[in-house]
Amino acid sequence: MSKLVIVGTVAFDAIETPFGKTDKILGGAATYIGLSASNFDVDGAIVSVVGGDFPQEYIDMLSSKKMDVEGLEIVTDGKTFFWSGKYHNDMNTRDTLITELNVLETFNPVVPQAYKDAEVVMLGNLHPMVQMGVINQMNDPKLVVLDTMNFWMDIALDDLKKVIAKVDVITINDEEARQLSGEYSLVNASKKIMEMGPQYVVIKKGEHGALIFHKDEMFYAPALPLAEVFDPTGAGDTFAGGFTGYLAKSGDYSFENMKRAIVYGSCLASFCVEKFGTERMQDLNDTEVRERLEQFKSLTQYDIELS
Amino acid sequence: MSKLVIVGTVAFDAIETPFGKTDKILGGAATYIGLSASNFDVDGAIVSVVGGDFPQEYIDMLSSKKMDVEGLEIVTDGKTFFWSGKYHNDMNTRDTLITELNVLETFNPVVPQAYKDAEVVMLGNLHPMVQMGVINQMNDPKLVVLDTMNFWMDIALDDLKKVIAKVDVITINDEEARQLSGEYSLVNASKKIMEMGPQYVVIKKGEHGALIFHKDEMFYAPALPLAEVFDPTGAGDTFAGGFTGYLAKSGDYSFENMKRAIVYGSCLASFCVEKFGTERMQDLNDTEVRERLEQFKSLTQYDIELS
Known part of the structure; x- marks a missing residue:
């Protein structure tokens, strides 16, 4: 089994969906990634930052999932x-109401x-220069996986491209x-990327699943069609946690094994959306x-x- | 091998896409379905209607694909x-510019x-009562497959529901x-249907593929991601032709076999969109x-x- 370093936000989220709304609950990319990867009993470490207002019980919960929290700075x-x-009603689009970076x-x-x-x-997902800072601290990782979003393409494209070149x-x-590519077709977009x-x-x-491209090969895993999506928050991070957790556990970084990792990622993401926030991921078991x-x-x- | 009856339009289409535009070319649901099903050497018959302006060479082409045209009425x-x-530029949506029903x-x-x-x-796809007229002429078919569209839900919902009950x-x-179902989730929608x-x-x-639901089971076949979609016209009919053509050839109407039929349908549809109109489907060979x-x-x- 390989070690897995996870960098990302650990956060409070307040979420409103057509099914209800929450007060400040546990959220953040690194939280979802870590919870998802923990299904593989991987030796993981979360690198992030929280404030003095962050409950110890959340940190204990992450520790109990075998996530090392030495790199979780508390300001x-x-x-x-x-x-x-x-x-929105279709659950595919959302409006950001509040973003308070605070300790971030x-x-x-x-x-x-x-x-x-x-x-x-x-x-x-974090500022590309923060992501670069983590890459620079690593000795010689076999596999570096980058998640990012349009926000950084809009305001920090040059920095983002430097990180993309390294992963x-x-x-x-x-x-x-x-x-990112200027291409509409995903086949052409992936080539450019x-x-x-x-x-x-x-x-x-x-809801339409995930594709992975490598050289001239591609693989497609659908999302599981669900009767109800309760809260999509964290689904993409849960997917990424399943993907990297499975790869770290198996130590096999071939394209064939990445296909399996994509399926595991999709499988875990299908749980994430069944309840608000991290609730479903916290009590997920192997049989499920x-x-x-x-x-x-x-x-x-x-x-x-x-x- | 089973016989396959195909009812639908045989038509002239004039198509404009970001890649170009055509004059009146061969089109119509039954045309695409027949061309697609012909890849299985099935014993098919096209039931449709054309006018005196319809070129004999198109009829000969369909005959050459082993499609019986006795039921293709010529007015x-x-x-x-x-x-x-x-x-439109995304190729997923289109505007209808002209619809001349004429002999239809x-x-x-x-x-x-x-x-x-x-x-x-x-x-x-045709008026539900025309579809019903065909059902009523059949002795005892093993499998009746219905394609329809929102247009008939808008203007002939009661008639449509009568046909849906029969297929x-x-x-x-x-x-x-x-x-049709009033349900957003496709899982719930399919249950109601x-x-x-x-x-x-x-x-x-x-472009996101196709799902088939049966009782509590479901199966998902993606569409092949393509570098370029030239003209989406007929892709859905080509899919239906591959689906029914494969089932007619095999004579096996189990859910397991329908999974294969869905894959064949998706496979054939991926060719259809590579050129304008029926061009690609007319010269498709087994090796491809x-x-x-x-x-x-x-x-x-x-x-x-x-x-």
Whole structure:
């Protein structure tokens, strides 16, 4: 089993969907990634920052999932990053109501000494220069995975391109892939993005699943069609946590194994949206994951013999 | 091998896409369905109507694909149905510019005597009462597949519901499934539609692929991501032709076999969009289809062993 370094936000979220609304609850990219990766009993470390207002019980919960929290800086006189958003009726689009960066504004990530030799690094959505700061602290990782979003393309494209040039895998959504590449077709978009550095491009299409491109190959895993999506917050990060968690556990970074990792990512993301915030991911067990993987197999697998 | 009856329009289309525009070219649901089904050497018959302006060479071309045209009525003093449309830049939406029903206005379909015992009936998009007229002429088909669209939900919902109650499979797109059922989630939409009659609900999601629902089971085949979509016209009908053509050829109407049929339908549809109109489908060969099926397998298949 390989070590996994996870960098990203640990946050308070206040979420409104057609099904209800929450007060400030636990959120953040690194939180979702860590919770998802913990399903593989991986040796993970969360590198992030919170304020003095962040409850110890949340930190204990992450520790209990075998996530090292030495790299989770606590700024005792600061406030935790806060995001509030409201989803539209189709659940595919949302408005950001509040973004309070707070302690994130001066965040300088420090990778714990014991995790500088990690094989896998998952760079969750953050300013590209913060992500670069983590890359620079690593000894010689086998696989660096970058998640980012259109916000950084809008305000820090040059910095973002420098990070993109350094990573093995990039995960972005379809619209972001189009924005980054200037190409509408995802096939052409992924080709252009591969020319920027990454050998693997993962394109997240929400309810329509996820694609991974590598050289001239591609693989498509659907999202599980669900009767009800309760709260999409964190689904993309949960996907990324499943993807990197599975790869770190297996230590196999081939394209064939990435296909499996994509399926695990999609499978875990399908749980995330069933309840508000991190609730579903906190109490997920192995039997449930195995049963859902069976559902994924029956959803996607067929036998056609070609002569 | 079973007989396949195909009812639907045979038409002239004039198409404009970001890549160019055509004069009046061969089009129509039954044309695309027939061309697609012909890849399975199936014993098919096209039931439709054209005017005296319809070129004999098009009829000969359909005959050469082993499509019986006895049920293709020629109204010598009438004009062939004409549709003209313009696609938006994203290729997912289009405006209808012209619809001239012409001979379609008084179309009364007649199934040739030799095909009344067909096992498979594909009801392409037409007025529900015309579709019903075909069902009533059949002896005892094993599988009746219905394609329809929002237009009939808007203006002839009661008639449409009567046909839906009589068929085994319905194929519609995602927005139409939502309109017909009043449910946003496709899982819930398909449940409601199954309660209306069909045991199988196929939901076409265009570039996002297709889903089939049956009881509590579901299966998802992606569309092949393409570098360029030249003209989406007929892709849904080509999908339906591949689906029913494969089922008619195999004579196996189980859910497991329908999964394969969905994959064949998606595979054939991926060719249709590569050129304007029916051009690509007219000169498609077996080797090309087999190679693309291999692409579909590598796109979708993975091995995860669950203990």
